[in-house]
Amino acid sequence: MSPSPEAIGVGAILFVVIAAYALFGGADFGGGIWDLLAGGAGRGAEPRELIDESITPVWEANHVWLVFVLVLLWTAFPPAFAAIMTALFVPLSLSALGIVLRGAGFAFRHTAQRLQMQQLSGAGFAAGSLITPFFLGTVIGAVATGQVPVHPAGNVLAAWTSPTAILTGLLFVAACAYISAVFLVLEARQRGRQDLVRYFSVRATVAGVVTGGLAGGALAELSSSAPYVFGRLTGVALPLVAISIAAGIAVLGMLWLRWYHAVFLRGTVAIAVATVVWGWGLAQYPYLFPTSLRLAAGSAPTASLVAEFVVAGLAVLLVAPGFALLYVLQQRRLLTAGESDADLRLAAELEPARPGPPVAAPPTGRTRLATALVLALLAIRAIREVLAPGRRR
Amino acid sequence: MGAMAHVLAVNLAVNPVPARSQMGSSLGFHIILACFGIAFAAVTMTAEWIGIRRGDAAALLLARRWSRVMAVLVAVGAVSGTVLSYEMGLLWPGLMGRFGAAIGFPFSMEGIFFFLEAIFVGVYLYGWRRLSPWAHWWSGMPIVVAGILGAMSVVAANSWMNSPAGYTLRHGRLTSVDPVSVFFNASTPYETAHMVLAAYMVTGFVVAGVYAVGLLRGRRDRYHQLGFAISFTLAGIAAPLQVLMGDIIARFIARNQPVKFAAMEYVSRTSRDVPEWLGGILYNGHVYFGANIPDFDSILVGFSPRTRVIGLDSVPPDRRPPLDTLIHLSFDLMVGIGFFLLALAAWQGWWWWFHRRLLMTPWFLVPCAVSGVGAVAAMEAGWVVAEVGRQPWIVYHVLLVSNAVTRSSGVPVTLAVILVLYAILTVVSIGVPMVMSRRWRREAPAEEDAEQVPYGPAPARASPGLFRGGRGAR
Numbered sequence: 001m002s003p004s005p006e007a008i009g010v011g012a013i014l015f016v017v018i019a020a021y022a023l024f025g026g027a028d029f030g031g032g033i034w035d036l037l038a039g040g041a042g043r044g045a046e047p048r049e050l051i052d053e054s055i056t057p058v059w060e061a062n063h064v065w066l067v068f069v070l071v072l073l074w075t076a077f078p079p080a081f082a083a084i085m086t087a088l089f090v091p092l093s094l095s096a097l098g099i100v101l102r103g104a105g106f107a108f109r110h111t112a113q114r115l116q117m118q119q120l121s122g123a124g125f126a127a128g129s130l131i132t133p134f135f136l137g138t139v140i141g142a143v144a145t146g147q148v149p150v151h152p153a154g155n156v157l158a159a160w161t162s163p164t165a166i167l168t169g170l171l172f173v174a175a176c177a178y179i180s181a182v183f184l185v186l187e188a189r190q191r192g193r194q195d196l197v198r199y200f201s202v203r204a205t206v207a208g209v210v211t212g213g214l215a216g217g218a219l220a221e222l223s224s225s226a227p228y229v230f231g232r233l234t235g236v237a238l239p240l241v242a243i244s245i246a247a248g249i250a251v252l253g254m255l256w257l258r259w260y261h262a263v264f265l266r267g268t269v270a271i272a273v274a275t276v277v278w279g280w281g282l283a284q285y286p287y288l289f290p291t292s293l294r295l296a297a298g299s300a301p302t303a304s305l306v307a308e309f310v311v312a313g314l315a316v317l318l319v320a321p322g323f324a325l326l327y328v329l330q331q332r333r334l335l336t337a338g339e340s341d342a343d344l345r346l347a348a349e350l351e352p353a354r355p356g357p358p359v360a361a362p363p364t365g366r367t368r369l370a371t372a373l374v375l376a377l378l379a380i381r382a383i384r385e386v387l388a389p390g391r392r393r
Numbered sequence: 394m395g396a397m398a399h400v401l402a403v404n405l406a407v408n409p410v411p412a413r414s415q416m417g418s419s420l421g422f423h424i425i426l427a428c429f430g431i432a433f434a435a436v437t438m439t440a441e442w443i444g445i446r447r448g449d450a451a452a453l454l455l456a457r458r459w460s461r462v463m464a465v466l467v468a469v470g471a472v473s474g475t476v477l478s479y480e481m482g483l484l485w486p487g488l489m490g491r492f493g494a495a496i497g498f499p500f501s502m503e504g505i506f507f508f509l510e511a512i513f514v515g516v517y518l519y520g521w522r523r524l525s526p527w528a529h530w531w532s533g534m535p536i537v538v539a540g541i542l543g544a545m546s547v548v549a550a551n552s553w554m555n556s557p558a559g560y561t562l563r564h565g566r567l568t569s570v571d572p573v574s575v576f577f578n579a580s581t582p583y584e585t586a587h588m589v590l591a592a593y594m595v596t597g598f599v600v601a602g603v604y605a606v607g608l609l610r611g612r613r614d615r616y617h618q619l620g621f622a623i624s625f626t627l628a629g630i631a632a633p634l635q636v637l638m639g640d641i642i643a644r645f646i647a648r649n650q651p652v653k654f655a656a657m658e659y660v661s662r663t664s665r666d667v668p669e670w671l672g673g674i675l676y677n678g679h680v681y682f683g684a685n686i687p688d689f690d691s692i693l694v695g696f697s698p699r700t701r702v703i704g705l706d707s708v709p710p711d712r713r714p715p716l717d718t719l720i721h722l723s724f725d726l727m728v729g730i731g732f733f734l735l736a737l738a739a740w741q742g743w744w745w746w747f748h749r750r751l752l753m754t755p756w757f758l759v760p761c762a763v764s765g766v767g768a769v770a771a772m773e774a775g776w777v778v779a780e781v782g783r784q785p786w787i788v789y790h791v792l793l794v795s796n797a798v799t800r801s802s803g804v805p806v807t808l809a810v811i812l813v814l815y816a817i818l819t820v821v822s823i824g825v826p827m828v829m830s831r832r833w834r835r836e837a838p839a840e841e842d843a844e845q846v847p848y849g850p851a852p853a854r855a856s857p858g859l860f861r862g863g864r865g866a867r
Binding site for chain 2: 063064066067068070071072074075076078079081082083084085086087089090092093095096097099100101102103104107108152153154155300301302303304307308311314315318319322323325326329330340341342343344345347368385
């Protein structure tokens with residue numbers, strides 16, 4: 001039984017969304033990791049400020065991608081979703097814990113006034129940024145190695161503690177740090193901070209090399225733990241893997257040559273991430289869980305799959321103009337005519353408290369009388385309505 | 394099918410109470426933030442409209458500050474909402490594995506609308522002073538619309554669990570789905586209207602409560618009066634509509650989910666001339682410590698004391714909801730607070746009609762100060778009625794909660810962690826706006842322009858780090 005074209009299509013959408021989360025969410029998590037590694041309160045102040053400024057505009061909105069991944073998975077492939085959520089209850093709960101810690105830490109850091117509180121919330125932010133990608137990585141590792149049973153009876157500890165899964169978790173952490181450092185190089189450059197450009201390009205290079213090493217290790221592990229996926233990764237999906245490796249090396253080259261071209265650098269990182277995600281997707285095909293659950297056996301009825309296409313179309317149609325508008329506004333300068341908050345505040349406080357805004361005068365005696373009569377009549381009607389059948393009984 | 398029956402039998406041994414508690418506490422937390430996501434934009438835009446229309450600096454300042462609070466609340470809501478979509482699977486794999494394909498569509502729509510809302514919150518924040526006044530006002534409109542449609546989508550998923558429709562089940566497997574019928578099931582219009590009105594009441598009364606406290610503390614300037622009047626008016630318009638809506642919904646539930654209705658109203662036996670119980674505890678089919686209005690429940694259900702109301706005895710004991718007393722008292726609390734808020738709104742409405750002034754007496758402002766807490770309590774009580782009242786079903790008459798709950802051990806641990814974390818998130822979502830408001834009152838006006846919030850632009854470069862004490866300043 002081969003999978004329906006609808007199932008393949010929704011699967012493709014799913015992997016596009018996963019790639020988007022890996023890229024944008026990865027950059028966010030990586031920011032938290034570099035925040036953690038920035039050193040003491042004095043030394044780390046400047047990199048932290050840069051991380052702060054580049055994350056704040058989209059604070060936690062990137063989790064929407066993750067929500068889409070979950071929703072797509074449960075709508076299109078319900079049995080797989082139920083099995084993953086049951087068997088991998090522990091790492092998934094821990095990744096959710098990381099998301100909450102991150103959000104709370106980040107929110108409070110801006111308003112916390114005492115240094116101690118700031119450090120505590122900063123620790124929450126950093127811990128969350130490590131925990132979430134690591135455990136999501138172990139989940140992917142567990143799925144790719146086919147360790148998730150189709151009908152799990154409970155937690156399956158062995159599935160996500162295998163060497164492959166742990167390596168994948170570490171790989172995710174390193175990849176987040178790498179993506180983020182590259183983006184931060186560009187952010188620093190945009191702000192004209194040469195010292196921070198150097199700072200983050202050194203870190204991007206180190207993280208890139210570590211990521212490459214971990215990816216090689218994970219691939220080597222896969223050859224024994226997941227022969228099917230390994231076979232396809234080095235077979236049909238090899239072009240994608242090769243592009244990813246090439247793009248990763250190209251990024252390191254650009255950093256080495258100090259060719260900080262905003263579009264090329266960002267684009268190449270995006271290619272490196274997206275191709276490896278799609279390579280994994282292609283390597284799993286036609287299985288949801290290699291080699292125990294096939295796409296065809298685990299997909300939802302056709303109408304649900306088609307509905308997801310409509311949703312994806314709507315998302316592009318509705319969300320894209322919004323993003324474009326936001327981008328335009330981010331580039332735009334302040335209108336000189338607009339008052340600043342300070343002006344408004346002075347204007348508002350200079351104004352004496354008026355008894356009330358200029359609005360229509362209170363109704364005349366006749367209107368009042370008429371309104372009161374209508375209200376009284378209605379009330380009497382209502383009371384009689386309610387009580388009348390009671391008397392009849 | 395044989396294997397399925399076996400799985401179900403094993404399943405029954407799992408205790409769903411920790412999972413239900415976890416879902417209840419995370420939903421109960423998220424729903425408050427969701428209310429602000431649905432309605433706060435409308436409150437803010439009303440202030441902006443007045444500000445632009447009348448050239449009122451105080452109203453514009455209110456709108457600008459509210460937009461920042463809105464951003465913080467939307468950001469925290471994004472976090473708790475993400476956790477909820479995890480929990481759908483972590484806690485209820487039995488539901489998602491069987492019916493994920495059916496309820497996935499409303500959830501997907503909700504995802505889009507939340508995305509749209511988050512983006513336009515960003516546009517709205519960036520747009521201050523970058524767009525002309527009216528263009529900026531219109532840029533906030535998508536937040537209001539997306540808030541309502543998003544509420545409708547996610548409520549549709551909940552409605553579907555009350556009135557499942559639009560699917561075919563064969564041998565326990567979903568064979569076909571009609572996403573449109575799933576979305577527009579029988580309960581959707583009622584639940585959506587009830588929830589959207591509740592969101593406007595919660596947001597309006599909470600904000601009004603904040604400014605009522607300010608007014609009580611003697612800050613009787615135009616800024617505080619406007620802040621109170623705008624939010625109170627929106628909530629006050631929603632209150633009577635909500636009472637009407639509630640009455641209609643109660644009759645719908647009496648038809649659609651009679652056992653839930655029986656638990657709400659303490660109807661032990663199916664009969665006519667059913668009294669309306671106020672308060673009281675149901676024990677062994679008798680109500681203790683309650684007051685009743687004879688025949689009134691029958692009248693409310695069918696406009697006649699002879700109306701037959703279906704009682705709890707219509708189904709075997711293991712198909713009745715647990716905790717009748719909790720359901721009934723929650724229902725009474727919700728209705729009682731609803732009428733209390735309606736009375737407050739009517740009082741101010743009366744005063745406005747005859748005197749065109751805000752009521753400033755403490756007799757009015759003190760109840761207003763607690764009206765926000767009251768509105769939140771009423772909404773939570775309403776969800777308790779809806780959710781506990783549906784037990785033991787997770788999908789009404791289709792799937793039992795005990796067959797949907799996860800078989801993973803460890804839910805008690807995650808429950809404990811969630812309780813601690815959500816306590817922290819509560820501190821964040823109340824604490825951050827409080828700290829912001831203290832700054833607005835105490836610090837120099839110039840510093841307000843440098844404030845940084847989620848989704849918003851970075852502060853002007855001329856004044857870097859003004860707001861970052863500690864680390865940044867050292």
